[in-house]
Amino acid sequence: MALTNRDAAIVLGMVARGDKRHDIAAWFGENQARIAEIEQGSHGSIAAAPAADLPPKGAPGPKGRRLRAFVRKALEALEANDVAAAKKALQEGSATYDRHEA
Structure with a gap:
């Protein structure tokens, strides 16, 4: 690339x-x-x-794995028709991903 x-x-x-x-x-x-x-x-x-x-500081691999867990949580909430919980999971996941790490 x-x-x-x-x-x-x-x-x-x-x-x-x-x-x-x-x-x-x-x-x-x-x-x-x-x-x-x-x-x-x-x-x-x-x-x-x-x-x-700039993207958030830190290794993208661990950030991606953590974000994926939040996405799974949001999908589970959506399957249970809990839109508020899904939205919260996605917001938390996004904030965690965007956090700068050493």
Whole structure:
């Protein structure tokens, strides 16, 4: 998968924020060599994306597994016709996913 200039800006923003290189690479489904290439200027002179445009800090795998559990909980609530519980599960899952992690 080729990273776009927009992706490169996000990579640079994540690097500037202090994210681990393997977390950045995992976010894009790439290896750390692609991240190093971007840091070395493979996409030209691109400015880092602002903090508001960056994904949450932390490894995407554990975040995805936790989010999946919240989605299952929401689906179970919907099957029981409990829309309020489903909405709560999705809101909690989204907030947990968006939380920055070390």
